[in-house]
Amino acid sequence: MVDSEKSIIRRIRQLSGERGVARVPLGIGDDAAVLRVPSGHEVLVTTDFSLENVHFRRAWHPPESVGHRCLARGLSDIAAMGGQPFAAFLSLALPAKLPQKWVDAFLRGLLTLAKQHAVTLAGGDMAQSPGLRSSAKVLVDIVVVGSAPRGKSLRRSGAKPGDAIYVTGQLGASALALEALFAQPKKKLHPNKHPAHFYPQPRLAIGRYLREHRLASSMIDLSDGLSTDLHHICEESGVGAEVVAEFIPRADGGTLEQALHGGEDYELLFTAPRDRKIPRRIAGIAVTRIGQIKNGRTRVLLRDGLQKRALPPGGWEHFKNARRSS
Amino acid sequence: MVDSEKSIIRRIRQLSGERGVARVPLGIGDDAAVLRVPSGHEVLVTTDFSLENVHFRRAWHPPESVGHRCLARGLSDIAAMGGQPFAAFLSLALPAKLPQKWVDAFLRGLLTLAKQHAVTLAGGDMAQSPGLRSSAKVLVDIVVVGSAPRGKSLRRSGAKPGDAIYVTGQLGASALALEALFAQPKKKLHPNKHPAHFYPQPRLAIGRYLREHRLASSMIDLSDGLSTDLHHICEESGVGAEVVAEFIPRADGGTLEQALHGGEDYELLFTAPRDRKIPRRIAGIAVTRIGQIKNGRTRVLLRDGLQKRALPPGGWEHFKNARRSS
Numbered sequence: 073m074v075d076s077e078k079s080i081i082r083r084i085r086q087l088s089g090e091r092g093v094a095r096v097p098l099g100i101g102d103d104a105a106v107l108r109v110p111s112g113h114e115v116l117v118t119t120d121f122s123l124e125n126v127h128f129r130r131a132w133h134p135p136e137s138v139g140h141r142c143l144a145r146g147l148s149d150i151a152a153m154g155g156q157p158f159a160a161f162l163s164l165a166l167p168a169k170l171p172q173k174w175v176d177a178f179l180r181g182l183l184t185l186a187k188q189h190a191v192t193l194a195g196g197d198m199a200q201s202p203g204l205r206s207s208a209k210v211l212v213d214i215v216v217v218g219s220a221p222r223g224k225s226l227r228r229s230g231a232k233p234g235d236a237i238y239v240t241g242q243l244g245a246s247a248l249a250l251e252a253l254f255a256q257p258k259k260k261l262h263p264n265k266h267p268a269h270f271y272p273q274p275r276l277a278i279g280r281y282l283r284e285h286r287l288a289s290s291m292i293d294l295s296d297g298l299s300t301d302l303h304h305i306c307e308e309s310g311v312g313a314e315v316v317a318e319f320i321p322r323a324d325g326g327t328l329e330q331a332l333h334g335g336e337d338y339e340l341l342f343t344a345p346r347d348r349k350i351p352r353r354i355a356g357i358a359v360t361r362i363g364q365i366k367n368g369r370t371r372v373l374l375r376d377g378l379q380k381r382a383l384p385p386g387g388w389e390h391f392k393n394a395r396r397s398s
Numbered sequence: 399m400v401d402s403e404k405s406i407i408r409r410i411r412q413l414s415g416e417r418g419v420a421r422v423p424l425g426i427g428d429d430a431a432v433l434r435v436p437s438g439h440e441v442l443v444t445t446d447f448s449l450e451n452v453h454f455r456r457a458w459h460p461p462e463s464v465g466h467r468c469l470a471r472g473l474s475d476i477a478a479m480g481g482q483p484f485a486a487f488l489s490l491a492l493p494a495k496l497p498q499k500w501v502d503a504f505l506r507g508l509l510t511l512a513k514q515h516a517v518t519l520a521g522g523d524m525a526q527s528p529g530l531r532s533s534a535k536v537l538v539d540i541v542v543v544g545s546a547p548r549g550k551s552l553r554r555s556g557a558k559p560g561d562a563i564y565v566t567g568q569l570g571a572s573a574l575a576l577e578a579l580f581a582q583p584k585k586k587l588h589p590n591k592h593p594a595h596f597y598p599q600p601r602l603a604i605g606r607y608l609r610e611h612r613l614a615s616s617m618i619d620l621s622d623g624l625s626t627d628l629h630h631i632c633e634e635s636g637v638g639a640e641v642v643a644e645f646i647p648r649a650d651g652g653t654l655e656q657a658l659h660g661g662e663d664y665e666l667l668f669t670a671p672r673d674r675k676i677p678r679r680i681a682g683i684a685v686t687r688i689g690q691i692k693n694g695r696t697r698v699l700l701r702d703g704l705q706k707r708a709l710p711p712g713g714w715e716h717f718k719n720a721r722r723s724s
Binding site: 097098101102103104105106107108109111114115116117118119120121123124125126127149150152153155159161163165194195196197199200201202203207209211213215216217218220222225227228229291292293308 | 423424427428429430431432433434435437440441442443444445446447449450451452453475476478479481485487489491520521522523525526527528529533535537539541542543544546548551553554555617618619634
């Protein structure tokens with residue numbers, strides 16, 4: 073592996089074209105990377121798997137999309153803290169027979185998104201993927217490191233009864249694309265027609281805006297789906313919630329179920345005290361009020377017309393389990 | 399996965415017993431962990447895969463050893479920078495049929511080592527491992543975060559012609575155990591009889607001592623084997639090296655080949671100006687001078703009796719390829 077590891081390090085250095093930047097004085101090629109954060113800032117770290125046939129399929133997702141999506145997951149976590157990402161680490165295990173072209177396109181997708189957000193690829197690890205021939209899968213683990221002023225990061229735990237609940241963008245677009253893929257597994261979707269699924273945009277500017285203006289009391293990114301992620305906020309804050317079906321912004325052509333339970337939208341879900349004025353758009357993206365935080369630990373309700381029903385977490389499991397069967 | 403993820407987070411919180419420690423004000427359970435480094439310090443980050451059948455085998459390595467070894471790899475990287483580790487992140491993909499007992503013992507091995515070095519398990523990710531039944535493997539990626547005073551981390555790139563070359567401990571013990579396992583794959587080795595292989599000890603105290611006393615000009619940890627890792631130092635420093643076979647400290651019962659090319663010893667390899675006085679033992683571990691840095695980019699020679707021969711990198715590949723065939 074030494075030679076191919078060396079060649080991929082060389083490739084990353086070429087493709088990223090960044091070395092010795094101020095916040096990453098020592099990047100790829102030593103025992104550890106050296107990072108610097110401005111004084112008075114704290115460090116944010118998040119790590120996310122992207123595993124073939126669990127998080128993506130090579131038959132469905134072009135390599136550029138796989139590279140983009142695996143970094144977007146981590147960037148979105150930093151966005152949800154109101155932080156500024158600046159370094160990423162890529163652990164990559166590849167099947168022996170994987171074409172070099174696939175790897176190059178994967179790296180291109182990842183590094184293009186990294187560049188857009190001034191994130192340096194500062195290290196990682198390479199290995200051969202275990203398993204024989206077709207059972208060997210592409211395995212990716214991505215670490216994103218960011219920073220935020222000390223004590224100012226937005227957490228899941230700050231929601232208070234009475235707070236309003238907001239989401240950015242539209243929900244369910246990624247689930248809509250995924251359901252189309254499952255319905256006709258042999259038919260490819262055109263990534264340009266489903267950008268929310270193939271090239272989701274982490275809401276970093278919105279996260280920072282909310283932190284800088286002290287608008288949000290809690291925040292999370294929508295990776296598992298609204299029903300699950302709202303439950304996370306309620307659990308960590310020790311509160312309940314009520315959301316209104318007709319307020320939930322749906323993706324074009326999407327269903328309420330997809331908007332409620334579909335994952336991987338990478339929009340932001342946040343709460344804010346009722347008297348806080350929240351702009352209708354931030355950084356060009358719509359911000360929509362969808363409900364209110366209530367008393368009653370982790371009791372999440374959906375008001376749909378005249379009916380009220382429980383909104384249990386775990387909607388996204390449907391897709392996950394389906395994907396797992398592969 | 400939500401439920402099992404929640405249960406493993408709960409388990410980790412119980413087992414680690416650490417929350418809200420000063421340097422990790424926010425750990426497992428939010429979008430990202432929040433870490434603090436002392437002012438005037440820089441952040442060190444390293445990430446390492448431990449993949450079943452590539453880095454370990456379930457038939458050979460008890461789960462406690464797997465947990466210990468995957469964290470030891472990362473700690474050893476921080477040791478090689480002269481740093482102080484304080485947080486770890488565990489990304490863990492598990493086969494659906496893996497017994498909970500295995501996971502518990504794995505976590506115990508990992509967290510026991512973490513506790514010994516005051517490292518907080520601050521986050522990570524959970525997923526189901528891809529592949530059907532027996533083709534699904536245990537996949538681990540571990541991130542270790544440490545710190546060191548700004549500009550003082552020890553790098554691979556500081557070796558100068560004339561510098562002396564040193565190693566800590568004895569070399570080849572891990573390869574010796576691995577060769578025994580390959581020779582008789584059905585026969586289990588007793589971990590207590592091969593602690594260097596099953597429970598390697600990262601040389602953190604030595605790394606810090608060398609940094610604090612400004613003794614070393616360059617350093618790396620021996621994960622790939624002396625021949626390969628010395629080559630890394632030469633490459634990054636733009637120098638050559640000559641080591642003397644009879645000076646290389648061999649493991650009990652080990653061969654010269656194992657000491658030269660065997661990996662996963664997790665000892666430290668460092669260089670120091672010739673006039674720098676290096677203690678014969680540091681933190682109870684022997685420190686041995688084995689050769690000298692020379693001019694001539696990446697030309698590494700071995701003096702063996704009256705003969706001199708090239709010492710090419712990549713010895714460890716032998717073991718890696720053998721392991722890969724599984």
